[in-house]
Amino acid sequence: MNISEKRNPAPAASLHALHGLALPASVLSALQKRGIYCTPGISLEHQHLANRYVLRGVESGGAVSDLGRACAFVAEDGAPLPWLQRLNSIAVNGRHAIFLAESMVRLEMLRSLQSYELAITVHTLLRAPGRQRPEISSRLLFRGRDGVLSFDLWKPEHQALQGKLAPVFYNRAGEVLEPPQRFEEAMRKVTMAVCCVGCKHAHLGVPPAQTKDLHDET
Numbered sequence: 001m002n003i004s005e006k007r008n009p010a011p012a013a014s015l016h017a018l019h020g021l022a023l024p025a026s027v028l029s030a031l032q033k034r035g036i037y038c039t040p041g042i043s044l045e046h047q048h049l050a051n052r053y054v055l056r057g058v059e060s061g062g063a064v065s066d067l068g069r070a071c072a073f074v075a076e077d078g079a080p081l082p083w084l085q086r087l088n089s090i091a092v093n094g095r096h097a098i099f100l101a102e103s104m105v106r107l108e109m110l111r112s113l114q115s116y117e118l119a120i121t122v123h124t125l126l127r128a129p130g131r132q133r134p135e136i137s138s139r140l141l142f143r144g145r146d147g148v149l150s151f152d153l154w155k156p157e158h159q160a161l162q163g164k165l166a167p168v169f170y171n172r173a174g175e176v177l178e179p180p181q182r183f184e185e186a187m188r189k190v191t192m193a194v195c196c197v198g199c200k201h202a203h204l205g206v207p208p209a210q211t212k213d214l215h216d217e218t
Contacts, residue, residue, distance in 0.1 A: 017121045017138035020071060020108040027110070034064045037094040040071040040108045042123050044136055045100070053134050054100045055123055059083070062093025062199030065154055068111040070193035072204035073104045076122060078182035082208035089200070096202040105141070107186055107204070111194040116147035116167035118190075120183055142179040144169030153195035162192040 020040035023031075031038070038061040045056045061070030073081050081104060083097035103124040110117040119140065126137035147167030151158045166187040169177040179187060186204055193203040 017140040020106065020121070021110055021117055021119050023110065030067060031069055034067055035091075035093055036062055036064065036067065036069050037091075038069045038071055038108075039095065040106065042104070042106065042136060042138075044125075044134070046133075052102075053125060054102055055104055055125065055136065057099045057104055057106060057123075058087075058095050059097045059099065059202045059205050060095045061193055063111065063154055063194050063197050064093075065197060066113055068154070068194030068196070069109070070190055070196075070199075070203070071106060071108040072186070072190050072193065072202070073099050073101075073106055074183070074186045074204055075101075076103055076105055078105070078180075078184075078186055080204055080206045083202065083205040086202065086205075086207075092198040092200050096199070097205040099205060105183070105186075107183065107190045109190045109194050111191075114149055114152070116144070116149060116169075116191070116194070118142065118144040118147060118167070118169065118179075118187070120179060142177075142183070144177060144179070146170070149191070153192065154197050162195060163188055166191045 039058045043056045044053055046053050057073045059072045062068065075081055081099050081101060084100045085098045087095045087097060105120065105122045108119050120142040122139050122141055124137045125134040127134045147169040149165060149167040151161055151165060153162050171177055189203045193199065
């Protein structure tokens, strides 16, 4: 059985796009007992001074040896997003950074030992004629179930491989499912996040100045 809850294809796609992975109560309870706090929800916020609407997401999560969960955000082309605010806390495996943008792609991953679940979704502002307040438009880009990665990246002897590997996902016929190529680096980084024991930092988000430097180099 998949780590995530079984649902019919159409409702599941809609659910993953809006809220992320649909996890059964037993998994949520296990995450809570291990102190892993992940907030995949995306909200619509209004900036009064700029008089515009933006999307708000929070990079969060972390891991213990047998379980990990993380969600993070990148631009639609896979480039890193600058955070608005980095969150420093005494607690581990919680919130790491806040992001604001008019569009963003969310990567949410769950790890149970060497098995992985992944949902990649794109979120934009949908503006309707005659309405000032837009709606959140969400679409599922990739859904991977029962992914496999044979290395225990959370162990000290394999930590040098963190950020270089990502799980492989298969369809029911045993064929490899290829995620969008522009998100391959982000997948490797979110894989690192769900193997980061006692995580206290963002893995995908970058400081605003670093984003400017990356654009200047291209």
